[in-house]
Amino acid sequence: xxxxxxxxxxxxxxxxxxxxxxxxxxxxxxxxxxxxxxxxxxxxxxxxxxxxxxxxxxxxxxxxxxxxxxxxxxxxxxxxxxxxxxxxxxxxxxxxxxxxxxxxxxxxxxxxxxxxxxxxxxxxxxxxxxxxxxxxxxxxxxxxxxxxxxxxxxxxxxxxxxxxxxxxxxxxxxxxxxxxxxxxxxxxxxxxxxxxxxxxxxxxxxxxxxxxxxxxxxxxxxxxxxxxxxxxxxxxxxxxxxxxxxxxxxxxxxxxxxxxxxxxxxxxxxxxxxxxxxxxxxxxxxxxxxxxxxxxxxxxxxxxxxxxxxxxxx
Amino acid sequence: xxxxxxxxxxxxxxxxxxxxxxxxxxxxxxxxxxxxxxxxxxxxxxxxxxxxxxxxxxxxxxxxxxxxxxxxxxxxxxxxxxxxxxxxxxxxxxxxxxxxxxxxxxxxxxxxxxxxxxxxxxxxxxxxxxxxxxxxxxxxxxxxxxxxxxxxxxxxxxxxxxxxxxxxxxxxxxxxxxxxxxxxxxxxxxxxxxxxxxxxxxxxxxxxxxxxxxxxxxxxxxxxxxxxxxxxxxxxxxxxxxxxxxxxxxxxxxxxxxxxxxxxxxxxxxxxxxxxxxxxxxxxxxxxxxxxxxxxxxxxxxxxxxxxxxxxxxxxxxxxxxxxxxxxxxxxxxxxxxxxxxxxxxxxxxx
Numbered sequence: 194x195x196x197x198x199x200x201x202x203x204x205x206x207x208x209x210x211x212x213x214x215x216x217x218x219x220x221x222x223x224x225x226x227x228x229x230x231x232x233x234x235x236x237x238x239x240x241x242x243x244x245x246x247x248x249x250x251x252x253x254x255x256x257x258x259x260x261x262x263x264x265x266x267x268x269x270x271x272x273x274x275x276x277x278x279x280x281x282x283x284x285x286x287x288x289x290x291x292x293x294x295x296x297x298x299x300x301x302x303x304x305x306x307x308x309x310x311x312x313x314x315x316x317x318x319x320x321x322x323x324x325x326x327x328x329x330x331x332x333x334x335x336x337x338x339x340x341x342x343x344x345x346x347x348x349x350x351x352x353x354x355x356x357x358x359x360x361x362x363x364x365x366x367x368x369x370x371x372x373x374x375x376x377x378x379x380x381x382x383x384x385x386x387x388x389x390x391x392x393x394x395x396x397x398x399x400x401x402x403x404x405x406x407x408x409x410x411x412x413x414x415x416x417x418x419x420x421x422x423x424x425x426x427x428x429x430x431x432x433x434x435x436x437x438x439x440x441x442x443x444x445x446x447x448x449x450x451x452x453x454x455x456x457x458x459x460x461x462x463x464x465x466x467x468x469x470x471x472x473x474x475x476x477x478x479x480x481x482x483x484x485x486x487x488x489x490x491x492x493x494x495x496x497x498x499x500x501x502x503x504x505x506x507x
Numbered sequence: 508x509x510x511x512x513x514x515x516x517x518x519x520x521x522x523x524x525x526x527x528x529x530x531x532x533x534x535x536x537x538x539x540x541x542x543x544x545x546x547x548x549x550x551x552x553x554x555x556x557x558x559x560x561x562x563x564x565x566x567x568x569x570x571x572x573x574x575x576x577x578x579x580x581x582x583x584x585x586x587x588x589x590x591x592x593x594x595x596x597x598x599x600x601x602x603x604x605x606x607x608x609x610x611x612x613x614x615x616x617x618x619x620x621x622x623x624x625x626x627x628x629x630x631x632x633x634x635x636x637x638x639x640x641x642x643x644x645x646x647x648x649x650x651x652x653x654x655x656x657x658x659x660x661x662x663x664x665x666x667x668x669x670x671x672x673x674x675x676x677x678x679x680x681x682x683x684x685x686x687x688x689x690x691x692x693x694x695x696x697x698x699x700x701x702x703x704x705x706x707x708x709x710x711x712x713x714x715x716x717x718x719x720x721x722x723x724x725x726x727x728x729x730x731x732x733x734x735x736x737x738x739x740x741x742x743x744x745x746x747x748x749x750x751x752x753x754x755x756x757x758x759x760x761x762x763x764x765x766x767x768x769x770x771x772x773x774x775x776x777x778x779x780x781x782x783x784x785x786x787x788x789x790x791x792x793x794x795x796x797x798x799x800x801x802x803x804x805x806x807x808x809x810x811x812x813x814x815x816x817x818x819x820x821x822x823x824x825x826x827x828x829x830x831x832x833x834x835x836x837x838x839x840x841x842x843x844x845x846x847x848x849x850x851x852x853x854x855x856x857x858x
Binding site: 233235239279283285286288289290292293294295296297298299300301303304307308423424427428430431434467468469470471472474475478479481482485486489490492 | 594638647648652655657659660667670671785792828834841
């Protein structure tokens, strides 16, 4: 038992958890904004993939990582706008549109990547983000190196959590988002434009999903591969449920998932007997399904989730 | 000014016109990508068509590809009819492939082996689909998310199997041992890969149509999908219907995997399905969830996939164009479906 504790409190392990949690935190917050406004975005998996691709490409061609991040965010917003056009403006099925956006974005990511980089035996890579130690704070024992000696994008994710909570609970726009997600009819009567608010929330969500993709291809892997996202988008959707559509809880859910993921990575590395490493890769997904089963009974989704709004229909 | 007006009923020719409209729009939109790749649009689509439907051999190749998508398309169509959002056809297909590979490797008379492979594959697919259905009925877990996450679980389980116990100790390749020769599905046309499973897929579609349209279970599935509350009020045990739907849907997706093992690959490898489970969603939507429409829709997507590879070799346009076409076709079809619910009316200035 003590060996386990030793591993958990290793600085490297804590730092790994934070790193794994970062793209999930961005993605989960993005999905949360969308769902709080009443729009399920199953396009998240494809949006993250396409953003990872455009971010990597922009960074690789321009030599500027931050230009890459900008490209990824703009891609996320654009694809968010596409999903919003179909589900919010046209009021089409959120389930099927989301799958459509994912299929379309993934296909486009593969197609453009192959077009730009061709088929190379060694996939091209970039020099990704380097850690940016924060003076003084990074000197704190254990916590310092784990939390305050990270990539700039990690700090952005940490700051994004209170910011998301502030925007959602303390600003007029956040109130509008919650209203159109809970009771669009009432919001409409109160003079809130349901369509505009939902559109904005889905686009903001897309921007955050873009940051998640940017982190994967420019800080975590420093390359674009077809498996760069590999289910993280779907996990984020589950984490929103697990986090009961709240920014703090959702971020906590991302941290918990990252803990399980870091643990299975450690188990892989320890090479337990002859067990193939794929066995451990299943664990975070099984954990997520079980966690959803435990949480879903009491989870209360935004009332108007999945329901399109048309003013003239009663 | 134009406005949308709710349509009371849709004419029958819409069932044909809407998918064709969506496919036409898709091909026009995707021609931009062909031009971006620096190839001739008409030439590229021409190569795609010739390579997939141009001669009898090409047609058999396209049909071999269509078979798994007929099964996954039916799986999705049945599930979506009941509004059971089974996005897990991919995992159910893989489970069916693994189970049938286990059975096919046991020495026994050929016909018996093929029958048992089908039974095992269908059962495995159904068992996987039972998980999201049970989670939804008992724990109110969203079926979309659980079935999606389950795809990853099944995929890694398959990988663990072929990297572990099944690994080819001689070559070191991550592939399963082959099934018995006697269990290979018979080829129907000499010199082609057209196997028995393709015919089974073509026969299954009208059977599922009959089940949905003419049987009590089909009626319950449709009513549950259209209005769950009304179904409950009408004495239908909605939970039981959802479970039955999941079993049927999963079994169909599992059969897709059986066909790939018995008729095409004769073993299991990591890329046994290039996303046939997800393509099933596109197929089902193009077919407007009609089991009979699943057949032409699957053949269309199969032709795109087969043709895209030839087009890539001939013109250098990345074969991933077929993935973009699938996604675009799904979105275009959804937009086209607006015409079933609404009509566009010109509204005078007086209003």
